[in-house]
Amino acid sequence: MAAAAVVMVFAGSWIMAAGFLAAAIVGVAITVAWRLLAPVAGTGPRAVDWNLTRAVAGASGDAVAITDRAGRLVCANDSYELIFDGFPTPPSLPLDDEANAALAEAAREAWREGIARVDGVEAMDATLGVSIIRAGDEADMLVWRFEPKRERDRADAARSLIAGPTGDRLGEAGIMAALVSPDGHVLAANPVLARRALGRPGTINGRDIVDMLMTDSRGLVRFEREGLEGTPLRLLQVPFLDDEQAPLLVMILDDRDDAAGIREGASATEHVRSLVSLMPFGMALVDRDGRFMQMNESFLRAAGVDAESIPLYPGDLVVREDKAAVADAIRRFASGATHSTDMAVRLKDHPDEPVALTIAGARGLGDAAVLLSLKNNSEETRLKREVAQATKMQAVGQLAGGVAHDFNNILTAILGHCDLMLMRHSPGDSDYDDIQQIRTNSNRAASLTRQLLAFSRQQTLRPQVLQLPDVVSEVSTLLKRLMGETVRLDVSHGRGLGAVRADPGQLEQVVVNLAVNARDAIMSANPGGGGTLTIHTRAVSAAEVREMAIDILPPADYTALSVTDTGAGIPPEILPKIFEPFFTTKETGKGTGLGLSTVYGIVKQSGGWIFADSRPGQGATFTMYLPVHADTGAPALRIAPPPKPAVRVREMWGQGTILLVEDEDMVRAVAERALTRQGYTVLTAENGEVALELLREAARPDLLISDVVMPTMDGPTMVRHVRERYPDLPVLFMSGYAEEQLRNSIDIDNVAFLPKPFSVQQLADATRDVLAGA
Known part of the structure; x- marks a missing residue:
């Protein structure tokens, strides 16, 4: 306004003064609007104040250290320096080899599961309990807490x-x-x-x-x-x-x-x-x-x-x-x-x-x-009883796993011979139906073997990242047929469910087994009136797990699936035994006692937990907790596709030389005949040492097919020697042991895996796929 007045005095024109004033007002308005509407510059992620972190860690009486994804020590408190006489980087601490190996394994578990613990670590005249937790905005830090055991008599x-x-x-x-x-x-x-x-x-x-x-x-x-x-x-x-x-x-x-x-x-x-x-x-x-x-x-x-x-x-x-x-x-x-x-x-x-x-x-x-x-x-008696029960279950599991592994070799031979005979018979032949019946019964025996391996947690899983509601949806139609007309199926899903990593086929078996058990409980309690079977999935946070105060369930984020029935419930004296193998309350001939033990084995091998809760007269609830999947980049074996039903084996011709190494004569004979019929040139060896001797005299094969566990020299050891001479030789492993066990023993690149038992067609398809990808 002052400027406009000056223009008015010197120019003598009120029109010019008014225009000047209007222009000034418009300019001020534009400046204010720009300041109000302009976006605020992002501040970006706030840097970690390690001095504050060290001060917080120093407030704890325990030794605390923090390492990053690269394994570098980024922070530690004074108690840590006092215990370890400096600032060594865990898990490489001034301890014995056994303790450091246990800490290294626990660190891998913490990166994978989010939490791990090791007890009884001897250091500097003190016994330590070590807890490791994955933390940080991007889950890229490990917090190590070393707690001295202050046991007083x-x-x-x-x-x-x-x-x-x-x-x-x-x-x-x-x-x-x-x-x-x-x-x-x-x-x-x-x-x-x-x-x-x-x-x-x-x-x-x-x-x-x-x-x-x-x-x-x-x-x-x-x-x-x-x-x-x-x-x-x-x-x-x-x-x-x-x-x-x-x-x-x-x-x-x-x-x-x-x-x-x-x-x-x-x-x-x-x-x-x-x-x-x-x-x-x-x-x-x-x-x-x-x-x-x-x-x-x-x-x-x-x-x-x-x-x-x-x-x-x-x-x-x-x-x-x-x-x-x-x-x-x-x-x-x-x-x-x-x-x-x-x-x-x-x-x-x-x-x-x-x-x-x-x-x-x-x-x-x-x-x-x-x-x-x-x-x-x-309480002491209960703990002793639980330890004895766990020891017994472990022994039974080892026995079941060993029997199932050996039985897989027998089934592989039976299925292979059936496939070879079916190649010489057509559906109209008199022997065709008998051979097909033998093959069908062998497949049933293979299913029972998978149950034994599931109970002993040694079955071969094909894990995928999936959502539990999708698994329930896949079997919902089957469940409705299994429930019949009198049992109502009620399915609901919670919000914000995290993905889990598991075998979808095995999880479907878990859901079906739990649902069938619930249906039987409902029908037994009320044969005519029926009842309701409820399947519900929900997200469980780490804070909820802490509030639940279940000692064996570590705090973490889980996706839970619960199956609830309106049956008569499970008596208290029976509840602790329901997951034992061959334990059943059904009449003789109506239950194998492997249903819930199979469920337990699948859930545990998938890294989860399952609990049963029941009160007499109020039904029962089985709740499965699977950890929310966090991608750790762990290597995995390539798994051959699952068995597909086939009435007639297709003729698939191939070419090339295959070295077949298998210690079981019957399996080696079937595999050799099957591959020869496909057009391959097959060299055989009964163990790893014979195979190495054969390679010294023969030319380079196109593919190496080997069993994993063999006497004298196992498959992985033999492959390491072969790769020294032929680094790019493709390898197909075959075994009845679990993928998880094989991952621990096979640290070799460019290998595929075919689980036993397998058919002639599956062996041919796996061979063709490996050679095509080589």
Whole structure:
């Protein structure tokens, strides 16, 4: 406006001044609009503040280190430097070879699964538990946490209790307590005992407890500092550990009664009751007549007894078979027996779970004559039982896998001979139907073999990255037919499901097996009325897994599939056995007992977990958790396509020389005849060493077909020697073992794989495909 006024004064034209003012207003408006509408420049990804990261890691008492995708150490805290005397890069740490190998394997698992753990790593006079977690905005970092195992025995725990707040509480109750070594030196004492012994606040740790006490002519014990005028004392020694070299828990009580009433004094009884109630482990007092005088809270919990219904005699806690033994032991110790004894007894409310009962004679505890200590070791027993069960399942799995592998060789020979005979017969021949029936039965046997391999987690998988809803959709039509008219199928899918990596055919078998079991449960509970089978998929985050608090399910992102029925449910005594092989609740002849064990094997080999949850009368739910797939770039073997049904073998002619190496004579003979009929020149060898001798004399073959596991020299070892001479020679491996096992043993490029059992046509197709791609 000022500028317009100047123009008006000097130019003398209000039109020119108005135009100048309008132009200025338009310019200002354009500038403001441009500033408001112009996009804000992106700030880009924020750089990691490693100083802040190191400060956060330093706040942890554990050793923490971070490595990147290239295996470089990018950050570590002071505890890490202290434990490893510097900053070595994990997993190459100053440990033994076995520990470093375990850490390297765990790191690979963490890159693949997102989390891994190794326990029992010995380093610098410390036992470490190592957890590895994949982290970062792009999941390109590994966070290593080394946790020292601070295991303390019961003596250390007692020392902390006496010297801490518990010791103060004992002092308030008039109880002086000390933990004394076998040679009489004080390891720990509560403040009231130190004050009485010294006459002032202080510590008596390391002093001989006998030097602080004295006895008079009547045998009464007093503090040396207080002399004969001091209050008489009552000393109680509690050997709470079995080891003769273990420390003793010494309790010192004031006894203001006269000498005649020392043993039966009321004040001593009150002190003892206070002492027992404060003990952190299960203790009870029994009088000379064998009746309970007192139980502390720990004893009540271990015995499973309600405080309102405490039994009269210890024998009332145990089953009828153990009553006599408990009563005899209490009678013996109440009559003056020394030392103590341990007994394994079964509680009346839990007859299947033995518990440890310690019985000791009591002296100087007022009316009490016997001291009982009860330890409920049901959790320990359960863990032992689970370990034994896992060992048994592993042994059965190894046996099943070995039998199935050998059976695959036999089936390969049977199917091969059937195919060769079918080449000489047409559908109208008299023998054609018999040969076809043999082939059909052999395929059924191959299916059973795949079930055994699935149970033992050794079947050959053809994993793909897929979505669980797609798998359910593929079998939904089949499921509707299997459910029949009376069972309603309800399928629903959650949002945001992550992709999983698994064999779609095997997952379809999992869904079908679970659905058929659910249908049978529904029909068994309500034969006429039917019920509902519900299949639901959903996403499960790592935070939800932590809230579930399932010990064996590591925190990670999962895609879950649950199958729920409205049947009668699974009894609690049967639920732990349902995944065992050959276990079935169906009538004889109506179930093999391999359905759920096959499901379990497929899920575990796919890297997942499966759980069963059921309450009698409320149906059952089977939930499968598969980890969300994260592409790690792991190499995979090329797998030949799955078997295709064929009525007549097609004639496919080829040319070239093939070296066939197979230790099983029957398989080698069938494969040789099949390849020869296809037009190939076939050289055979029964093991790797013979094959190498043959190659020294013969010309270079066009293809090497070899079994993987052979005596003398296995297939991969032989191929490595052959590749030294012929680096580009194509190789086709054939085996009945799992792809995962083969990947661990075959680190060779340009190899294909044909799973056993295979037909003549499948062998011909695989051979043609490998030669075409060479």
